[in-house]
Amino acid sequence: MASSSSTLPSPCSSCMGESETKRQQILTGASAVFAEHGYEGASMSAIARQAAVSKGTLYNYFANKADLFAAFVEQCCREKLPVALAPVREDSPPREILTAVARAMVRLITQPDSLMLYRIIVSEAPRFPQLGAVFWENGPRVAIATLANWIREQEANGTLKTDDPVFAAEQFFSLCQTRIAHLRRFNLNPENNTEEEDKVIHAAVQVFMAAYGTQ
Amino acid sequence: MASSSSTLPSPCSSCMGESETKRQQILTGASAVFAEHGYEGASMSAIARQAAVSKGTLYNYFANKADLFAAFVEQCCREKLPVALAPVREDSPPREILTAVARAMVRLITQPDSLMLYRIIVSEAPRFPQLGAVFWENGPRVAIATLANWIREQEANGTLKTDDPVFAAEQFFSLCQTRIAHLRRFNLNPENNTEEEDKVIHAAVQVFMAAYGTQ
Amino acid sequence: MASSSSTLPSPCSSCMGESETKRQQILTGASAVFAEHGYEGASMSAIARQAAVSKGTLYNYFANKADLFAAFVEQCCREKLPVALAPVREDSPPREILTAVARAMVRLITQPDSLMLYRIIVSEAPRFPQLGAVFWENGPRVAIATLANWIREQEANGTLKTDDPVFAAEQFFSLCQTRIAHLRRFNLNPENNTEEEDKVIHAAVQVFMAAYGTQ
Amino acid sequence: MASSSSTLPSPCSSCMGESETKRQQILTGASAVFAEHGYEGASMSAIARQAAVSKGTLYNYFANKADLFAAFVEQCCREKLPVALAPVREDSPPREILTAVARAMVRLITQPDSLMLYRIIVSEAPRFPQLGAVFWENGPRVAIATLANWIREQEANGTLKTDDPVFAAEQFFSLCQTRIAHLRRFNLNPENNTEEEDKVIHAAVQVFMAAYGTQ
DNA sequence: AATGAATGAGAGTTCATTCAT
DNA sequence: GATGAATGAACTCTCATTCAT
Numbered sequence: 001m002a003s004s005s006s007t008l009p010s011p012c013s014s015c016m017g018e019s020e021t022k023r024q025q026i027l028t029g030a031s032a033v034f035a036e037h038g039y040e041g042a043s044m045s046a047i048a049r050q051a052a053v054s055k056g057t058l059y060n061y062f063a064n065k066a067d068l069f070a071a072f073v074e075q076c077c078r079e080k081l082p083v084a085l086a087p088v089r090e091d092s093p094p095r096e097i098l099t100a101v102a103r104a105m106v107r108l109i110t111q112p113d114s115l116m117l118y119r120i121i122v123s124e125a126p127r128f129p130q131l132g133a134v135f136w137e138n139g140p141r142v143a144i145a146t147l148a149n150w151i152r153e154q155e156a157n158g159t160l161k162t163d164d165p166v167f168a169a170e171q172f173f174s175l176c177q178t179r180i181a182h183l184r185r186f187n188l189n190p191e192n193n194t195e196e197e198d199k200v201i202h203a204a205v206q207v208f209m210a211a212y213g214t215q
Numbered sequence: 216m217a218s219s220s221s222t223l224p225s226p227c228s229s230c231m232g233e234s235e236t237k238r239q240q241i242l243t244g245a246s247a248v249f250a251e252h253g254y255e256g257a258s259m260s261a262i263a264r265q266a267a268v269s270k271g272t273l274y275n276y277f278a279n280k281a282d283l284f285a286a287f288v289e290q291c292c293r294e295k296l297p298v299a300l301a302p303v304r305e306d307s308p309p310r311e312i313l314t315a316v317a318r319a320m321v322r323l324i325t326q327p328d329s330l331m332l333y334r335i336i337v338s339e340a341p342r343f344p345q346l347g348a349v350f351w352e353n354g355p356r357v358a359i360a361t362l363a364n365w366i367r368e369q370e371a372n373g374t375l376k377t378d379d380p381v382f383a384a385e386q387f388f389s390l391c392q393t394r395i396a397h398l399r400r401f402n403l404n405p406e407n408n409t410e411e412e413d414k415v416i417h418a419a420v421q422v423f424m425a426a427y428g429t430q
Numbered sequence: 431m432a433s434s435s436s437t438l439p440s441p442c443s444s445c446m447g448e449s450e451t452k453r454q455q456i457l458t459g460a461s462a463v464f465a466e467h468g469y470e471g472a473s474m475s476a477i478a479r480q481a482a483v484s485k486g487t488l489y490n491y492f493a494n495k496a497d498l499f500a501a502f503v504e505q506c507c508r509e510k511l512p513v514a515l516a517p518v519r520e521d522s523p524p525r526e527i528l529t530a531v532a533r534a535m536v537r538l539i540t541q542p543d544s545l546m547l548y549r550i551i552v553s554e555a556p557r558f559p560q561l562g563a564v565f566w567e568n569g570p571r572v573a574i575a576t577l578a579n580w581i582r583e584q585e586a587n588g589t590l591k592t593d594d595p596v597f598a599a600e601q602f603f604s605l606c607q608t609r610i611a612h613l614r615r616f617n618l619n620p621e622n623n624t625e626e627e628d629k630v631i632h633a634a635v636q637v638f639m640a641a642y643g644t645q
Numbered sequence: 646m647a648s649s650s651s652t653l654p655s656p657c658s659s660c661m662g663e664s665e666t667k668r669q670q671i672l673t674g675a676s677a678v679f680a681e682h683g684y685e686g687a688s689m690s691a692i693a694r695q696a697a698v699s700k701g702t703l704y705n706y707f708a709n710k711a712d713l714f715a716a717f718v719e720q721c722c723r724e725k726l727p728v729a730l731a732p733v734r735e736d737s738p739p740r741e742i743l744t745a746v747a748r749a750m751v752r753l754i755t756q757p758d759s760l761m762l763y764r765i766i767v768s769e770a771p772r773f774p775q776l777g778a779v780f781w782e783n784g785p786r787v788a789i790a791t792l793a794n795w796i797r798e799q800e801a802n803g804t805l806k807t808d809d810p811v812f813a814a815e816q817f818f819s820l821c822q823t824r825i826a827h828l829r830r831f832n833l834n835p836e837n838n839t840e841e842e843d844k845v846i847h848a849a850v851q852v853f854m855a856a857y858g859t860q
Numbered sequence: 861a862a863t864g865a866a867t868g869a870g871a872g873t874t875c876a877t878t879c880a881t
Numbered sequence: 882g883a884t885g886a887a888t889g890a891a892c893t894c895t896c897a898t899t900c901a902t
Contacts, residue, residue, distance in 0.1 A: 641851065
């Protein structure tokens, strides 16, 4: 079963275990360096040092810097993004659900790791065409789809009304980015401000419900 | 009329010499290279070649790469950003005004130059602290303030109702970034799609009016 | 008379005055920069800035950096070196004369300006062949000749006895360089220490008189 | 015998690799270039070329130019300076010992390598504070201490008399620098002249014995 | 006579990548 | 498979020198 489910190139699972460990070790080191210095600013030497392997080993696992970078971004996306959509599953009044979703989203997109990832992907997207897609698939697309499904359920309930649940979900997440996320991306107002966070969240819910709520 | 009013750049060639001309020549070259390769990826040699000056001349006009970069960003901000807020001054029904503003904004932020600037500033903001501020002051802040003033006028007219016009304006612009701008920043869906643009624009106006319009 | 005594290239004395002023101005600026940074470390731009003239003017007065440097060293030698041999002319007991000469010499060669000049000339002598000669002629040679003459007078008086007064003078000045001058040249013990200075001086006189004094 | 006793450098080639060999190769190349051009005048490219390694390799062994320079000076001091104090151990009449010491010293300090080292250290001492100390500890200090000890022994024998043997030793070495060493440092009279050397040596011994000899 | 903008070679240094061990 | 010494091109920046004004 194990062998049949694996479509990775490695031929034997024992040495593969070794390999996978090293690969992770390298990616962990690369994370730290790419996160701090970006793509151009990160040196393979620094990554090797951080990962405690030799530079030669780096090139045994990744053909070049660009490949290592792509693997780093993919891992980041898979690990860090899909963590904040739990509230949708709860069975509470719509406004409470939306408020919880908005709070989770605002906190997710304004935390340092996410900002770092956003910076790197926005910056390098033109030169690494698959980057944007990997990020989108692992993050925004999932969030939008999940919220759109919840909206459809609410339509069935009669509490919401829209002819394009997906687009409405996208608008809701756009509203969640008002002020704080935009400013943070420009490195402005970097300190946490609970009051402003509450305002962004409640105003997003308010506007969304005014537009799409029945009643 | 238009031609006679455009006497701003260097009216007399003797008093200022070619300095300003050369400076512009360099900044134009720098634009092309920074835009294509970002800050770290742009080399002073490439900029000199693009600007058709020697490397030494670069350093006669800008003390170092960071200074040249800052000047480039500032010029970009001053030149490219403050062009799209004219519709607000017109005397039309609120929905038409908002639609025109939304259309101008969507087009502004999804055009290649703006995306390039956005990428660079988001990417380099942590290492160039003043960058984000310069961009914000010359772009978003102006747009937000202008729209907020118009909202206040509409409140006086009784057509709109909100207790925080500035925040409402920010929400409107957040709505304008739904889908197209987000995707473009990740280098996804780069082709122009008028249908989708119309949808984003009208949905933004619709939601905004539902939330803040007085019937 | 004035014109006949002048063998310099300048054809008219009025513009020559202008010229000579500028030349001095440049040399004064060059002094400061060469003194602080040495030959290779001094840049023509820094010299021009220090002298408050343009770089072009530098090249109107001196063909290149090496020429300017040679002129600077020559001026230094002529100005700073021949100042400390007065005591020899006085009419006092030999030991007092020698003590005064030794004190003047120790102070001369351990003062910052002299050390700077010594460093530069010793360092650049192999690449600027005339440098060492200019320094020697304007400094050590004069001092040695002056003291040798005094020694000859003392031989006539019967107070000293040596078959090579020039060499004896050279030995005396060598003794004056014991400890303090050697250490200073290596940038060691840079603070002034009157006690040690006295010791060097008196020991030099003592040894010299023991060797060449006639009881 | 000679070959068997010379096993000091890198006894096993596998444990240490070629590191020490390359390091020496670089230092040898650096020697030639620093010796000819001084610190500022020596370029890392020229050193790499002279040492027949790439510029990158230079920086694998030495963090920067200053470090390479310091290593070069230290190696010079350790290798070249402590070679000329053997005569002191012999059991001969004081004048013969002093004459042998003086001859060794005069030859040491007037040979091209020593002059080169002297030029560089005197010139760079202000910018490399540890330079002078390294030189002093490895050269002059050792020579002075050795001779001072011998003087103390002679005092015990009753052949010499001085209340400061260290200072007397310093004076003796000062006398050894009369004429030839001074001139050579200014690149004057660079040819060897045995007659003059003898004169300097004998006169130094003569003056020293007249001052500090009993009898 | 004086300027200072312009040059381009070359400085010290870093880096992705290779390859013999 | 892992290493890290070696490479050489490319980097940012400086400099002595020239020349149109």
